[in-house]
Amino acid sequence: MIVNLVVLLACQLAGEVAARGLGLPVPGPVIGMALLFAALIMRPALAERIAPTTSALLAHLSLLFVPAGVGVVGHLDTLGQHGVALIAALLLSTVAAIMAGVYVFLLVARLTGASE
Template identity: 90%
Template sequence: MIVNLVVLLACQLAGEVAARGLGLPIPGPVIGMALLFAAFILQPRLAQRIAATTSALLAHLSLLFVPAGVGVVGHLDTLGRDGVALMAALLLSTVAAILAGVYVFLAVARLTGASE
């Protein structure tokens, strides 16, 4: 399990180094996730090996939200001041993401000739 965690963290570190070193506008963890995905494609046994570790991490995912909750409590004054704008941005971005997903699904269905 330790080796699997090292692989996950190494991919994230590589993504952070690439994002900051090259000045990319993409977050480092996203680049790291793409690197991990590429590693899974090149080495399918790696995906099978890491599956148990990632399942354990996902089972305890709620623990990762504790720092976010502490951050919200720490910035209650900002939420009180800009709460309406933050909620509007959250609502609009959620609707935009859902609509983008719908349009991508429709485009892929049209390209693949899937029947309705």
């Protein structure tokens, strides 16, 4: 299992090094995931080897959300005082982001001459 974790972390490290070293606009973990995908395609035995480790990691993925839950519980008084404003800001910013995406899509479609 340790070797499998080293393989996963080495791919992430390689992605981070590539992203920062080459100044790429893609996050390092995404590049690392692409490298891992390429390695799994080139060596199917590697996929079989790391499958139990990755399954165990995915089974316990919810543990990553514990710090966020603790933060929410720790600031319940703030949520009680400003809950309505926080929900309104969350909803409005979500709608604004979606609308911005729509307008950018329409602008790009118009600039590229894509038909409706």
